[in-house]
Amino acid sequence: MGEAIVITSGKGGVGKTTTTANIGTALALMEKKVCLIDTDIGLRNLDVIMGLENRIIYDIVDVVEGRCRLNQALIRDKRFDSLTLLPAAQTSDKSAVTTEGMKKIVAELKQEYDYIIIDCPAGIEQGFQNAIAGADRAIVVTNPEKSSVRDADRIIGLLEQEDMTEAPRLIINRIRNHMMQSGDIMEVDEIVQLLAIDLIGIVIDDEEVIKASNNGEPVALNPNPKASIAYRNIARRILGENVPLQSLEEEKGIFQRFKKFIGMRS
Amino acid sequence: MxxxxxxxxxxxxxxxxxxxxxxxxxxxxxxxxxxxxxxxxxxxxxxxxxxxxxxxxxxxxxxxxxxxxxxxxxxxxxxxxxxxxxxxVHRDEALRWKEESGIKRTHRIIRSGQVLKVTGDLLLIGDVNPGGKVMATGNIYVLGNLFGIAHAGYKGDRNTFIAASYMKPTQLRIADYISRAPDYVADGVYMECGVIDDNEDKIIIDSLKLLSRKRNEISGFERRMQNG
Incomplete structure (x- = not known):
């Protein structure tokens, strides 16, 4: 019996889809059976980031409306046999799926997979309600900026009213170390204190992520970039491993040592 | 006889x-x-x-x-x-008094978009985050950070006050008075309270010591009973 985790944020553009793709990939790397669900109907892009756009035949709306079986809509990943994607429809809108329909799909997938990672659309309307309907726990993604943290707070409030097995956990994404140190953006501690939920990971703002997403190859496949290590650490924490949160300075130190090791100037 | x-x-x-x-x-x-x-x-x-x-x-x-x-x-x-x-006193009135003079104790975080509204005093053990709102017909005590909006005496009692462990509110409201945070970046203050200052005719924020001088009567339960 698997576990369904929804990745949500409230605000758009903070990196939900990238996080979903990378956590999924990192879990698959650890030989878990993982299914990713894109619930952003009408504005799907998890398939693009995973580089699987050209393989879509059926989507989640086809499953809900009975035009195909669930198994027919699942797309096997190029790199891992244990990783599949249930794509969103591009032509319908969020009302095409109901919370009941969603719960049914997730329950069915849980029979077969270890982890079901649900990519939630931005906002708090029907799409959000659908995405969280079948989830056992939630991960809230935020950026270190006020508007994003405010929306995360709102989302956590809504998630706390839901019947989930665990309290939501937090990922702080797109951290720019130099700005945080100069006090131009919110600090990690400040955000965690305000939102008052457990931190499951911090991810540095890394150009490698953008590059990788653009090529349809999640950054977690590449063992070197800082962001990749961060995503892999998050995946390990999801599995229950006790990976210490590296402080930003330490992370930088390790990275510089690493660069020195492979003969780059740092 | x-x-x-x-x-x-x-x-x-x-x-x-x-x-x-x-x-x-x-x-x-x-x-x-x-x-x-x-x-x-x-x-x-x-x-x-x-x-x-x-x-x-x-x-x-x-x-x-x-x-x-x-x-x-x-x-x-x-x-x-x-x-x-x-x-x-009439049973209904007694119940109303009890309701209005009692302290409602809650421990949770009031997050963005959430509103907590009580009759009587409110003792909140937890934070009020930006975008969150707490309202009480009586006084508001926040054992935590007050970042959002607090509205004491929302039914019109101007003698109420708002006290917080850490005070950096978006707005403070007491009865029909409203004060907002300054437009410049300012640090919050620890252990302070907001009350209506009758001379200046606005809400002021000052050290909790002010309460013992200004609002001596507030602490007395019986006084509140008599005031209805």
Whole structure:
């Protein structure tokens, strides 16, 4: 019996889809059976980031409306046999799926997979309600900026009213170390204190992520970039491993040592 | 035969008269007796009004009876009724008092978009995050960070206050007064409270010590009962 985790944020553009793709990939790397669900109907892009756009035949709306079986809509990943994607429809809108329909799909997938990672659309309307309907726990993604943290707070409030097995956990994404140190953006501690939920990971703002997403190859496949290590650490924490949160300075130190090791100037 | 208690007893002191009505006779009977007593009193019309305090013992006096008593005592007399006291209150009123004077204790975080509204005082153990709102008909105590909006005395009680362990609110509202955070970046303050300053006619934020001077009466439960 698997576990369904929804990745949500409230605000758009903070990196939900990238996080979903990378956590999924990192879990698959650890030989878990993982299914990713894109619930952003009408504005799907998890398939693009995973580089699987050209393989879509059926989507989640086809499953809900009975035009195909669930198994027919699942797309096997190029790199891992244990990783599949249930794509969103591009032509319908969020009302095409109901919370009941969603719960049914997730329950069915849980029979077969270890982890079901649900990519939630931005906002708090029907799409959000659908995405969280079948989830056992939630991960809230935020950026270190006020508007994003405010929306995360709102989302956590809504998630706390839901019947989930665990309290939501937090990922702080797109951290720019130099700005945080100069006090131009919110600090990690400040955000965690305000939102008052457990931190499951911090991810540095890394150009490698953008590059990788653009090529349809999640950054977690590449063992070197800082962001990749961060995503892999998050995946390990999801599995229950006790990976210490590296402080930003330490992370930088390790990275510089690493660069020195492979003969780059740092 | 036991000695018959007088239906109406009048006592005088420096502050005026105290008028005690025996609570065992029917109200109408007492009124007749009262009328007699009042007519028999000699009053000097040139002296200032005499204040009268009515004590009705264990008799329940509703609004209608209060009005009748007041009219009877003040009419054609040189009296002013300052209070009508009774040992009994109506059940509903007692419950309302309890509700309004009690402290509602909650421990949770009020997050963005959430509103916590209570009758009486609010003791919140937890934060009020930006975008969150707490409202109380009485005072608000926040054992935590106040970042959002707090509205004390939202039904119009201007004597209420807002106290917080850490105060950096978006807005403070007390009754019909509103104050907002400054436009420049400012640090919050620890252990402070917001009250209405009557001289400046606005909400001020000051150290909690201010409360002991300014709002001494707030801490007293009985005082609040009497104020309704």
């Amino acid at each position: 036991h000695e018959k208690k007088p239906i109406i007893t009048i006592k005088g002191n420096r502050e005026g008269l105290t008028l005690m009505i025996d609570d065992e006779v029917p109200f109408e009977e007492a009124l007749v007796e009262l009328k007699d007593k009042l007519q028999s009193t000699q009053q000097n019309k040139n002296e200032p009004l005499v204040s009268v305090k009515v004590q009705s013992g264990n008799r329940f006096v509703d609004e209608e009876k209060r009005d009748r008593l007041r009219v009877m005592i003040e009419e054609d007399n040189h009296f002013k009724v300052t209070a009508i006291e009774t040992n009994v």
